[in-house]
Amino acid sequence: MAETSDVASRRPPSPDAPPARPSRWNDPNFRALVFQGITLGGVILFAIFLVNNTMANLERQGIASGFGFLDDTAGFSIGTSLIPYQEENSYGRAFLVGLLNTLLVSVIGVVLATLMGFIVGVARLSKNWLISQIAMVYVEVIRNLPLLLQLFFWYFAVLRALPSPRDSIPLWESFFLNNRGFSVPRPLPEADFWLIPVALLVAIAASFLVARTAKRRQDLTGEQFPVLSANIGMIIGLPLLAAVLTGFPLHWEYPELRGFNFQGGITLIPELVSLVLALTIYTASFIAEIVRAGILSVSKGQTEAAYSVGLQPGLTLRKVIIPQALRVIIPPLTSQYLNLTKNSSLAAAIAYPDLVLIFAGITLNQTGQAVEVIGITMAVYLTISLSISFFMNVYNKRMALVER
Amino acid sequence: MKNAIGIAASSSLLLLASTTLVSAQTLDAVKEKDFIQCGVSQGLPGFSNPDEDGNWSGIDVDFCRGVAAAVFGDPDKVKYTPLSAKERFTALQSGEVDVLSRNTTWTLTRDSALGLNFAGVNYYDGQGFMVRTDLGVNSALELNGASVCTNIGTTTELNLADYFRANDMDYELVAFEKADEVVAAYDAGRCDVYTTDQSGLAAQRLKLTEPDAHKVLPEVISKEPLGPVVRHGDDQWLDIVKWTLYAMIEAEELGVNSANVEQMKAESDNPSIKRLLGTEGEMGEALGLPNQWAYNVIAQVGNYGEIYERNVGIETPLGLERGLNALWKDGGLMYAMPIR
Numbered sequence: 190m191a192e193t194s195d196v197a198s199r200r201p202p203s204p205d206a207p208p209a210r211p212s213r214w215n216d217p218n219f220r221a222l223v224f225q226g227i228t229l230g231g232v233i234l235f236a237i238f239l240v241n242n243t244m245a246n247l248e249r250q251g252i253a254s255g256f257g258f259l260d261d262t263a264g265f266s267i268g269t270s271l272i273p274y275q276e277e278n279s280y281g282r283a284f285l286v287g288l289l290n291t292l293l294v295s296v297i298g299v300v301l302a303t304l305m306g307f308i309v310g311v312a313r314l315s316k317n318w319l320i321s322q323i324a325m326v327y328v329e330v331i332r333n334l335p336l337l338l339q340l341f342f343w344y345f346a347v348l349r350a351l352p353s354p355r356d357s358i359p360l361w362e363s364f365f366l367n368n369r370g371f372s373v374p375r376p377l378p379e380a381d382f383w384l385i386p387v388a389l390l391v392a393i394a395a396s397f398l399v400a401r402t403a404k405r406r407q408d409l410t411g412e413q414f415p416v417l418s419a420n421i422g423m424i425i426g427l428p429l430l431a432a433v434l435t436g437f438p439l440h441w442e443y444p445e446l447r448g449f450n451f452q453g454g455i456t457l458i459p460e461l462v463s464l465v466l467a468l469t470i471y472t473a474s475f476i477a478e479i480v481r482a483g484i485l486s487v488s489k490g491q492t493e494a495a496y497s498v499g500l501q502p503g504l505t506l507r508k509v510i511i512p513q514a515l516r517v518i519i520p521p522l523t524s525q526y527l528n529l530t531k532n533s534s535l536a537a538a539i540a541y542p543d544l545v546l547i548f549a550g551i552t553l554n555q556t557g558q559a560v561e562v563i564g565i566t567m568a569v570y571l572t573i574s575l576s577i578s579f580f581m582n583v584y585n586k587r588m589a590l591v592e593r
Numbered sequence: 594m595k596n597a598i599g600i601a602a603s604s605s606l607l608l609l610a611s612t613t614l615v616s617a618q619t620l621d622a623v624k625e626k627d628f629i630q631c632g633v634s635q636g637l638p639g640f641s642n643p644d645e646d647g648n649w650s651g652i653d654v655d656f657c658r659g660v661a662a663a664v665f666g667d668p669d670k671v672k673y674t675p676l677s678a679k680e681r682f683t684a685l686q687s688g689e690v691d692v693l694s695r696n697t698t699w700t701l702t703r704d705s706a707l708g709l710n711f712a713g714v715n716y717y718d719g720q721g722f723m724v725r726t727d728l729g730v731n732s733a734l735e736l737n738g739a740s741v742c743t744n745i746g747t748t749t750e751l752n753l754a755d756y757f758r759a760n761d762m763d764y765e766l767v768a769f770e771k772a773d774e775v776v777a778a779y780d781a782g783r784c785d786v787y788t789t790d791q792s793g794l795a796a797q798r799l800k801l802t803e804p805d806a807h808k809v810l811p812e813v814i815s816k817e818p819l820g821p822v823v824r825h826g827d828d829q830w831l832d833i834v835k836w837t838l839y840a841m842i843e844a845e846e847l848g849v850n851s852a853n854v855e856q857m858k859a860e861s862d863n864p865s866i867k868r869l870l871g872t873e874g875e876m877g878e879a880l881g882l883p884n885q886w887a888y889n890v891i892a893q894v895g896n897y898g899e900i901y902e903r904n905v906g907i908e909t910p911l912g913l914e915r916g917l918n919a920l921w922k923d924g925g926l927m928y929a930m931p932i933r
Binding site for chain 1 (some may be wrong): 708740745754755758769824825826
């Protein structure tokens with residue numbers, strides 16, 4: 190038989206010789222390493238090819254490249270800016286203005302959307318039929334309409350309804366609403382003003398301390414301390430005390446109609462207001478569903494157990510349900526924050542000077558350096574998004590279930 | 594694993610292919626695909642504007658039709674790409690369009706650092722301001738503190754900044770990406786002033802709810818020579834586009850129009866007309882085109898004067914005088930280099 194003869198023909202290994210080593214290709218770890226090396230090499234080669242090809246084509250067509258343009262004079266005006274900016278400033282400064290405007294909208298949007306989302310999410314679960322139905326209609330209508338459409342609605346619908354500056358709607362003689370925005374008085378601090386924010390900071394720090402001490406005392410002795418009312422009193426009272434002691438070192442610059450527009454004071458431009466409105470209302474509808482899902486994910490037994498040891502419904506929600514629901518809520522909430530930040534780039538459609546409008550729009554067009562400008566813009570959004578993810582992941586770790 | 598090998602193999606193949614850079618001549622590419630891709634505006638009456646059926650018309654559109662007539666002898670072999678002011682140069686640079694005919698101002702930066710070539714000027718314009726009549730403003734110098742609506746990515750916003758700075762005036766800028774939104778915001782009262790090229794003001798005014806309640810201020814604050822643009826690095830295509838424009842202007846100067854071109858070709862003894870219409874000399878061949886090229890342009894699209902009057906002239910809703918756009922011998926700036 191062939192098989193036996195085959196076996197027989199093999200020489201038995203001599204006791205001195207080392208056992209024959211299997212080929213390295215039979216080692217799955219080695220194979221994986223080789224293939225990964227080849228893939229990595231391929232990806233690197235491809236990247237080099239892309240860069241080279243771009244450079245060669247730019248050069249062939251005589252298109253300027255490099256980042257020197259950031260120091261050139263911008264020459265264009267920007268409607269609203271958090272830092273001083275003038276036409277003589279550089280493109281780099283204009284970039285900063287756009288970045289800050291984007292961050293402003295994102296931060297306001299995230300805070301408001303979270304608040305509104307939580308309220309609607311809880312309302313959706315309300316036992317009151319009317320409230321839960323209103324919340325449902327809101328969620329279903331808003332999240333199913335394109336954001337850009339809503340943005341245009343808020344911008345043009347609101348703009349058309351408002352009067353011109355000369356026929357402004359006055360509120361208490363010092364606030365003015367018109368189609369150029371909402372003008373409010375600007376606080377102008379005097380010499381001793383610094384004491385008030387310092388007092389506020391002290392109050393906030395102290396309130397953390399109070400909360401911790403109260404918790405420890407409750408853990409040890411079971412005695413409760415009215416933390417919330419004490420802290421609210423402190424946070425309002427301390428700065429107020431400082432203000433009284435220094436004799437209210439603040440006066441107001443009131444907006445007044447001069448020429449075409451209101452001068453002085455602070456004007457919230459309609460672009461900012463409608464962008465924040467649209468982003469908040471849109472994102473809140475998604476957050477509401479996330480909150481509802483989170484709360485529903487906590488089993489009913491938890492509530493019943495809490496009631497059975499005599500906890501009040503409010504306390505049950507705060508101490509039992511929300512902490513467990515948060516574990517389900519936080520990861521998808523992070524995506525909504527990222528979405529909101531990225532959606533803020535729709536600002537360009539309604540003339541809010543965000544990063545995309547100023548940098549990827551005006552600057553790109555005036556300098557023509559598309560590759561650099563778009564590269565920087567993408568890097569900025571990536572950085573913002575990764576930062577949000579990072580902080581939310583840290584928060585998520587803290588809230589995650591700790592097994593004891 | 595198979596996937597990984599595939600990626601590695603295809604990327605090395607790409608690397609090999611990359612040694613041959615893309616440098617196809619535009620004329621050959623255009624002939625190959627049998628149409629010209631023309632970058633136009635997103636809707637500016639008189640310059641490039643689609644009607645209800647999606648047919649484009651306007652001075653810039655007729656120019657593209659002229660180039661198609663010169664290359665193919667058929668003005669309809671054009672496809673249009675509507676571009677915002679912001680997108681237009683990238684679209685041309687990347688080869689998405691073959692020629693950009695989109696009321697674009699000729700400036701040094703655009704001609705050099707952007708890697709573009711301007712083929713000439715088909716409309717001499719200047720920037721102006723439009724305001725509501727009931728505002729009671731009679732001069733641009735009275736606009737201190739006003740809110741101004743305009744388009745981003747244009748020379749307009751730079752001129753605006755320069756003008757207000759030079760006259761020591763403040764303003765609030767409200768800049769949109771699309772022209773339609775600028776008009777809508779101005780119409781809704783977001784701004785006191787709408788600024789763009791004078792021809793643009795005349796055109797966009799037609800879109801306002803009450804065109805008669807607005808007026809254009811007398812000041813013209815800039816020079817805006819608008820013309821067709823092509824990419825750097827293809828001289829032949831630049832020549833074709835440039836001489837198509839000159840042929841239109843030259844035809845008007847020689848009195849050749851779409852109505853009489855047939856007769857002129859048969860009967861005229863004027864050597865200039867004979868060279869233009871291809872009965873004498875080899876002008877078309879020098880450009881890489883059939884000798885009939887200019888004849889086709891004039892017969893199928895018309896001379897410059899006809900194009901002007903048809904689209905923006907006194908008889909149209911825009912009602913613009915020839916002004917700077919009259920022939921040089923009539924006191925304007927339109928001047929064609931000699932075709933010989």
